[in-house]
Amino acid sequence: MHGSEDVSSASLLAFTQQQFFLLDSIQAGIIVHGRTSEVLYINRIAAELMGIPRTALLGAEHSDPRWDFIREDGSTLPLDEYPIARVFATGKAMKRLILGYNRGTDGKVIWAMCDAYPMHDRAGEISRVIVSFTDITELKEAERALQKSDERLRLVLQGSQDASWDWDLVTDVLYFSPRWWQMLGYPVDAYPADAVLWDRILHADDRPRVDREFASALAGAGTSYEIEYRLARSDGRYMPVLSRGFITRDASGNPIRVSGTNSDLTERKAAEEQIYLLAFYDALTGLPNRARLVEQLQKALQTSARTGRQGALLFLDLDNFKVLNDTMGHEMGDRLLQAVATRLRDCVRESDSVARLGGDEFLVIIEALPSDPDEAAHEALRIGRAILAALDEPYDIGANEHCTTASIGIALFGDGTQGVDGLMRQADLAMYQAKARGRNMLCTFDASMQRHVDARLALDIELRKALQGCEMRLYYQAQVVDDGTITGAEVLVRWMHPVRGLVYPAAFIPAAESSGLIVPLGTWVLRTACEQLAAWANDPHLARLTLSVNVSVRQFRETHFVDQVLATVAVAGADPHKLKLEITETLFAENMPDISEKMHALKAHGIGFSLDDFGTGYSSLKYLQRLPLDQLKIDRTFVQDLTTNPNDSAITLAIISLGEKLGLRVIAEGVETAEQRAFLFANGCSAYQGFYFSEPVALHEFEQAVGALSRRGTMPPELAHPTIL
Ligand code: C2E
Ligand code: CA
Ligand code: CA
8 A cells, every 4th residue: 555656646746754644644534636636645544435445546537437426315426516526616615525435345335524625826726626534424324323213203202192392491492292282181282381381280299309300300411311290181180190301411411402201191000009909908898908918017016116015916707707608698798798897997096907818807907005015915905895896786788687796816016026927826826716715705815825836736746756656556445235245345546655655535636637647547546446356357255346436527528538448448357347437427517418428338338337426516317317327326425414414314315216216226425323324224225335334445455354244244234344344
């Protein structure tokens, strides 16, 4: 590039070497044309920008086809408008002509901004024209993009529901588009667009915030902002609006113009509110739901920790709501819940919270109770009692009046030790305690409840281990007929605790029932009993004995209960006719068709059924007739006072005659005295179980007793009692 031609042209132009060096380092293209527009000199940048070697351009005139320029609008630039042509034509310099051309090296369109100056000789003729140009391609592209997005924005605005506006901060002229007026329900340009209008339509409550946010947007360096506010519509209602503004700033950054759009947020606000309501409120009663309550409780706990004032959480559960709901119908049930919600709200202060947990469970948070725990508890109890009284009033829903009561558990908070979950558990526990004490009760949580829960948990763990570790034993309690013959036994489980010794079922069966451990435990009892029956089968004295096994509702509910029992019997090799399952009337509260089907299936294989604790529960005659029962077992509470309480003796007589009518055998349990036995015998019940004959005993003891009796033949039980076992 820096060939000898440069030097020759340098000499031609009478520039010094230093001047040429300078010209080459300038960041602009420079081309010097001679009298006939021929190129005399071209600097390095110019050749690079043109994409043509310097030497190739030297001597080229302005009509040379390699100069091929376009205007900004893309049209071809005519020859006579070429900068050089214009300078020759006018004799004057021309400035800032923007033209485009294809770069020689890669054909890319380059945009250049050109200046052209004439140089005159002594005669005043133009002897040279100097064209200088800079590459503005990038600028041009940016401008193009800007134009495009501007165009896009305009299109979007035309089609959208957004209302545009413009505010010239210099002249303070405000412009609102027709859509802006329409959005608020005003005729276009109904009022002068000025500060008076703005004052009138902007919601007074929003004003300080809007002023603050707007001022800070202008004061900053940003070019856009968003503010939400409410504007008065023509009908007087306020419309929530999102205003997006674009700030134009002068060279020193001062805002000179703000323009933007307003969007109507009415629907979005309504949707947001709807979502909020759905997420945090119970649809039926309109009360806060569990999620909202947890938030409120968290806040209440913090407040109480800060202020030192106690608070209380009330857990409320309606008594018998399920029965009510089933008999009255769900619609009435719903109305009752709504009425309860209203009464609850009326019972507490505005600052207290009432929530519905679901079903018939409600929670109440009472705040700002006295700081003294005793006084606080006293106050919480007073409010609880007021709630119970309010809920106890008859409800006027539907055609009839209805009545319902509730049970309330109260947990105090204030020492900051319980979290939300712990507190809810405590109130829940106290509520169960209240239910256990009878209906329409309230109960405050105390540490003994927690101890009870903790103990239950520990028991669960221990029981699980006991089952695996073979700590369970079966005891056998003889069942005797009137001539003293032992016909069989009821098996009763015992826990041989490594530390506590012999543990009775009352201490662990309820826990096993609630944890579900009763199922594996029951399976074990059944298997052991079946194995025993099978072991006795070859003994002449023992082979005729039956075994009664207590079966819990939980076991019966198992889908594969029938298969399991049959498999257990089969695997053990026991005679199913020697096995009796003791069920209680609570089973009838279950899915009756399922229960009946299971019982019939087992009965078909010879397994018998005895209805335990009979008389204490609820049995309809219908069930007794339909189910394949063999035996009714008179509950020991009736037997206990048989000879002293006429009521109990009447029931006992009724059971005996019922058994006769239904063709069911009757056995009395809990027979402790000769009088009881005599009474039963005299009235037609000749099968017994009870301490009078034998307590539940370990296997070998029971076997001995059977053997001893058999060897001695039949004898009066009164005689046998002290000696046989
Ligand atoms: P239950 O089925 O009513 O069993 C009879 C209970 O009465 C036994 O108490 C027995 O010891 C007791 N008893 C027997 N004769 C007399 C008497 O003359 N006077 C008095 N006061 N009581 C007498 P136990 O063994 O403590 O069992 C209590 C309960 O535990 C049983 O009541 C039964 O519901 C449950 N249970 C025992 N073993 C099992 C079992 O293997 N499975 C299931 N699911 N429950 C069992
Ligand atoms: Ca029983
Ligand atoms: Ca019983």
